[in-house]
Amino acid sequence: MYNIVAVSFGEIFLKGKNRGTFESKLIEKIRFALKEFKDVKVYKELGKVYIETMHEEDMENIIEKTKKVFGIVTLIPSIKIEKNEEIIIEKVMELFKYLLQKQNIKTFKIKTKRGDKKFPIRSMELSALLGEKILNEFKEVTVDIHNPDVEVEVDIKVSCYISSERIKGAGGLPLGTSGRALLLLSGGIDSPVAGYMIARRGVEIDALYFHTYPFTSERANEKVKHLKEILEDYCGKFKLYAINILEIHKAIKQHCKEEETTILARRFMMRLAEKLANEQGIEMLITGESLGQVASQTMKSMVVIENSIDMPILKPVIGMDKTEIMEIARKIGTYDTSIEPFDDCCSVFAPNHPLIKPKLESILKSEGNLDIDELIEKVYSTLEIL
Amino acid sequence: MEIYLDNSSTTKVRKEVLNEIIDINENYYGNPSSIHRKGLEIEKKITQARKSVAKILNAKQEEIYFTAGGTESNNIAIYGLLGNLNDNNNIITTKIEHPSVYNIFKYFEKKVNVKYLNTDEQGKINLDELLSFVDENTSLVSIMLVNNEIGTIQDINKVVELVKSKNKKTKIHVDAIQAYGKIKIDVNKTMVDTISFSSHKIHGPKGVGGLYIRHNTKLTPSIFGGNQEKGVRPGTENTPNIVGFGKACELVYENFEEEQKKLYDLKQEYAKRLIDEIENIKINSCLNEIDGAPHILNVSFKNIRGEVLVHYLENLGIYVSTGSACSSKAKTDNRILSAINLNPDYLDGTIRISLGYFNSFDEIEYVVKSIKKSVEEIRNIMKM
Numbered sequence: 185m186y187n188i189v190a191v192s193f194g195e196i197f198l199k200g201k202n203r204g205t206f207e208s209k210l211i212e213k214i215r216f217a218l219k220e221f222k223d224v225k226v227y228k229e230l231g232k233v234y235i236e237t238m239h240e241e242d243m244e245n246i247i248e249k250t251k252k253v254f255g256i257v258t259l260i261p262s263i264k265i266e267k268n269e270e271i272i273i274e275k276v277m278e279l280f281k282y283l284l285q286k287q288n289i290k291t292f293k294i295k296t297k298r299g300d301k302k303f304p305i306r307s308m309e310l311s312a313l314l315g316e317k318i319l320n321e322f323k324e325v326t327v328d329i330h331n332p333d334v335e336v337e338v339d340i341k342v343s344c345y346i347s348s349e350r351i352k353g354a355g356g357l358p359l360g361t362s363g364r365a366l367l368l369l370s371g372g373i374d375s376p377v378a379g380y381m382i383a384r385r386g387v388e389i390d391a392l393y394f395h396t397y398p399f400t401s402e403r404a405n406e407k408v409k410h411l412k413e414i415l416e417d418y419c420g421k422f423k424l425y426a427i428n429i430l431e432i433h434k435a436i437k438q439h440c441k442e443e444e445t446t447i448l449a450r451r452f453m454m455r456l457a458e459k460l461a462n463e464q465g466i467e468m469l470i471t472g473e474s475l476g477q478v479a480s481q482t483m484k485s486m487v488v489i490e491n492s493i494d495m496p497i498l499k500p501v502i503g504m505d506k507t508e509i510m511e512i513a514r515k516i517g518t519y520d521t522s523i524e525p526f527d528d529c530c531s532v533f534a535p536n537h538p539l540i541k542p543k544l545e546s547i548l549k550s551e552g553n554l555d556i557d558e559l560i561e562k563v564y565s566t567l568e569i570l
Numbered sequence: 571m572e573i574y575l576d577n578s579s580t581t582k583v584r585k586e587v588l589n590e591i592i593d594i595n596e597n598y599y600g601n602p603s604s605i606h607r608k609g610l611e612i613e614k615k616i617t618q619a620r621k622s623v624a625k626i627l628n629a630k631q632e633e634i635y636f637t638a639g640g641t642e643s644n645n646i647a648i649y650g651l652l653g654n655l656n657d658n659n660n661i662i663t664t665k666i667e668h669p670s671v672y673n674i675f676k677y678f679e680k681k682v683n684v685k686y687l688n689t690d691e692q693g694k695i696n697l698d699e700l701l702s703f704v705d706e707n708t709s710l711v712s713i714m715l716v717n718n719e720i721g722t723i724q725d726i727n728k729v730v731e732l733v734k735s736k737n738k739k740t741k742i743h744v745d746a747i748q749a750y751g752k753i754k755i756d757v758n759k760t761m762v763d764t765i766s767f768s769s770h771k772i773h774g775p776k777g778v779g780g781l782y783i784r785h786n787t788k789l790t791p792s793i794f795g796g797n798q799e800k801g802v803r804p805g806t807e808n809t810p811n812i813v814g815f816g817k818a819c820e821l822v823y824e825n826f827e828e829e830q831k832k833l834y835d836l837k838q839e840y841a842k843r844l845i846d847e848i849e850n851i852k853i854n855s856c857l858n859e860i861d862g863a864p865h866i867l868n869v870s871f872k873n874i875r876g877e878v879l880v881h882y883l884e885n886l887g888i889y890v891s892t893g894s895a896c897s898s899k900a901k902t903d904n905r906i907l908s909a910i911n912l913n914p915d916y917l918d919g920t921i922r923i924s925l926g927y928f929n930s931f932d933e934i935e936y937v938v939k940s941i942k943k944s945v946e947e948i949r950n951i952m953k954m
Contacts, residue, residue: 398881399951434951532875532952 185282186243186261189250190345191233194257194355202361207233210255210358216420217249230341236264247351252417254384256353262345267303269310275346276314276336277321283334283348284322291328292318292336299341310338357386359420365468365498366461367391368453369424371407371526374472374501376415376518377509381500382470383419390423390466391415392457393570396430396533404526409570414518427456428566432559433533439553445535446480447542448550451492455560458493460567469497474504479538488542571887573933577771577926578718578748578866579891583814584773584927590817591775594810602807603798612809619816626819627765628756629782635802636812639779640747641670643766646792646802647781648674651710651741651763653790655682659709662687664695664724665909666717671745672905675712687713692856693722693910697732704736711742715749719906719922721855721866723753730761741787747771747779751822752830752863763787769811773927774818778811833864833925836934840867840923843938848945852916854907865925870916874948879921882944888937890921 193210211233214226223238224246237246243261250259263275276294283289294314296307305313314336315327339345367379369391383389393408405426412424432452436445457469473481480489490497501509513519574582583591594615600608602616620631627634637643648671652661660683663675675684685703687695695713704711711733716723726744733740742762746755750767757765765782769775783789783802795804822829841853850872856862871879876892883890907917923937 398885399875399878401877401881437951532878 185240185279186263187237187240188262188264188345189235189243189247190260190262190347191235191250191256191353192258192260193233193255193353193358206255206358206361209361210253213253213255213358213360213420214250217253217417218246221246249417250353251351252354253358254354254356254386254418255358257355259351259353260347261349261351262339262347265344265346267300267340267344269305272310272338272344272346273314273317276338277317279336279346279348280318280322283336284325287334289325289333291326291332292334293327293329293332294318294336294338296338297340299339303340314338354384354418356384359383359386360388362386363468364388364390364464364466365470366457366464366466367470368457368472369393369408369411370472371404371411371522371524372472373506373513373519373522374474374477374509375470376411376472376522377512377516378470378472378498378500379415380418380512380516380518382498383415388422389415389419389470390425390464392425392427392460394427394429394453394456396433397428399430399433399532401526405570407521407524407526410521411518412570414516414521418516424570425460426566426568426570427563429453429456429563431562435554435559437533440550442535443537443539444542444547444550445533446538447485447488447547449533450480450485450489451547451551452556452559452563454489454493454497455556456564458495459560459564461495467495469493469495471497471499472501472509473499474501474506474509477506479540482540484541485539488544488547491544571936573888573937574928575923575925575937576889576891577929578922578924580770580776581773581926582928583770583775584818584821586821587774587814587817591810591814594813598809598813602809603796615813615816616807616809619813619819622816622819622823623780624782625823626751626755626767627782628758630785633757633782633785635781635783635799636807636815637779637781637799637803638777638808639770640668640745640766640768641779642803643747643768643779643781644668644670644743644745645674646789647743647764647766647783648710648712649792650789650802651743651787652678655709657682658707659683660685660703660705660707661710661712662700662703662708663712664714665689666693666719666722666906667712667714668718668745668747671712671714671743682709689722689909691910691912692861693717693720693854693906694861695724695729697725697728700729701732701736704733704740706737708733708737708740711740712745713742714745714747715755716746716753716863716866717906718748719866719904720868720910721748721863721924723749723856723861723863726760726762734761748863748866751819751826752833752865754826757782757784764789769815769818772818772822774815775811778808778815780815829927830864833929834859836925836929836931837862837864837867839931839934840938841869843934844869844941847938847942852913854910854912854920867923867925869921869923870912871919871921871945871949872915873952874919874945875952876918876920878948879919879941879944882948883940886940886944888940890923892921 211226218224221242225236227234265271265275294311296311298307334348336348365387367389369375379389436448598612600612602609602613620634624631624634662685664687666689687699689695713724713729743764744762746765747768751772763784768779798804841857852870854868880892
């Protein structure tokens with residue numbers, strides 16, 4: 185049916201002088217997302233970006249991929265044809281028949297835009313002509329110009345574009361227009377969503393994953409790798425780093441109070457993440473923390489945990505309920521993988537009664553029992569790229 | 571270094587079997603149902619395989635049906651035997667069956683009264699309880715010959731005697747998937763109706779299994795299609811793997827006593843060495859040859875996590891399995907270990923060592939040392 189998609193991007197227009205940069209970044213990202221398809225052209229014409237294919241049968245998959253490209257607000261699948269009255273009528277009828285099969289239609293409206301004033305038939309006339317043809321062919325539908333079930337648009341420019349469906353894009357800003365951040369990616373539900381939300385604001389991400397093998401399974405690594413692959417549809421290719429923090433857990437278990445385990449371990453994770461980010465020239469961290477969801481995510485816990493580093497931390501899901509986060513996880517396709525039963529941390533190291541109101545002084549005192557620099561060096565040497 | 575001690579999960583295919591599978595794929599690729607010579611030549615190979623498979627059970631080849639594996643055999647047999655159930659009927663199985671039997675019985679709870687036999691701490695079923703369960707309405711008893719996790723052997727001949735003494739019409743199915751080729755089974759002495767078994771547990775290929783159906787026993791079909799396997803399991807035969815299965819059976823048959831003795835000796839040596847070297851250990855498998863299969867040694871260590879031990883050992887090139895999985899959400903929930911009433915202190919720390927053709931005495935030293943070292947390390951970390 186469709187051979188072209190018109191892409192519209194909302195916020196990019198607000199960016200004034202940067203608009204050109206954003207547009208070319210967006211075109212680059214669309215081309216990258218569609219590199220598996222043959223004979224696809226992505227180009228700009230009269231202020232709009234178009235994706236055109238020579239293979240109509242690819243269109244559905246092209247739309248699916250393009251829907252995941254940040255910066256796109258709406259996708260308008262269209263039929264591009266030459267400006268010829270007979271062909272326009274034929275294609276409008278064809279599209280209408282297709283729409284009737286897809287949805288329940290009682291009322292419709294035809295809207296013609298004649299950008300090319302040389303085209304001999306005026307907008308109103310063409311709309312009336314097409315409307316009449318549809319009424320004659322499909323007896324069950326009537327015209328409603330105020331609140332129709334479907335609106336078929338005929339746009340006459342350099343070529344003629346016929347469209348009706350409007351598909352919601354991923355929104356946000358094109359990747360690579362706002363810097364880079366390091367996502368602390370666990371196997372859970374929240375952190376992939378957090379990465380998605382920040383990437384959606386144009387930020388390129390890399391990810392860091394902590395595990396305690398052999399107290400956790402290699403399958404947990406595979407699970408995180410799978411989450412990375414799902415996120416890459418949105419975020420583009422990125423690096424997934426892994427660090428084995430078993431030695432840290434051992435040291436904490438040996439020298440510190442059990443209830444402090446989570447806070448202490450999180451402080452180490454932050455230090456390790458900051459170290460990696462600094463080495464990679466990354467300016468911010470991202471976590472999937474949601475206020476009050478677990479012991480380490482209370483206000484007081486976060487104050488104590490973040491005290492261990494200087495780097496700013498982005499927490500895009502901080503104010504969201506679990507159900508809201510789950511909804512996004514389902515939408516972006518990470519949910520089913522996140523709920524697989526392979527944990528990134530063994531319950532052996534989870535305290536029975538973790539602190540929810542830790543005191544910085546007593547945490548610092550406990551850390552006095554540990555050789556922090558040596559532990560960091562030791563586990564940092566396990567750093568690998570998965 | 572690679573020491574594979576998870577032969578109850580699956581086994582490595584023997585080279586002789588592999589050669590046979592390649593030969594069939596390359597040279598005997600015909601469909602046995604074809605009337606031309608290409609069909610006939612593979613049909614003859616299948617017949618030969620059927621004979622080899624039958625020999626392990628001392629059965630007639632006409633009583634052997636090839637399936638796609640053990641789970642399918644259990645399903646075809648149990649479904650088939652329960653074809654004419656009515657509401658008054660009851661059916662009996664044990665609490666330690668494999669899921670491919672247990673979950674069918676769970677499903678039938680919706681239709682009839684299902685009774686589950688308890689076991690003692692060795693995993694042996696209670697024969698008095700069996701006697702009390704069977705009545706004139708009992709249509710089926712299904713009992714596994716060798717348990718897959720702890721290796722306990724049930725006295726099936728006694729089961730048959732007791733069941734038939736109360737109800738001659740009761741059908742009996744035996745899941746022999748862990749027993750086939752490992753302990754002697756003779757269908758002329760063990761008068762059950764159906765027996766299921768599988769190829770990949772005896773160094774044959776995966777995706778093929780078998781079902782013994784006693785002459786005159788009728789099964790209600792659950793799969794419909796052509797007349798392959800006399801309608802018991804329609805569908806074009808998995809010819810290369812069936813022939814491979816036959817070859818694996820030949821190899822088992824040739825050296826049965828010798829190989830069985832080797833496995834028992836290995837198992838007993840492992841048990842002895844582990845008990846000698848490691849404190850707070852519990853052997854859950856029966857070591858004698860009447861109650862315990864030759865290839866399965868189930869061991870629990872106090873205050874460790876079985877799953878963590880599996881990962882420690884994989885790092886040392888040793889592959890064992892655990893019935894328990896460590897999860898932050900739930901403590902170990904293992905139906906079989908619960909059924910034998912294993913001490914909770916030991917429950918999480920359970921692993922299964924299962925032996926096969928490729929294992930040897932040379933491995934014991936390294937394996938025992940590795941388990942000892944790993945258990946000590948894990949205990950140290952856990953009690954810190």
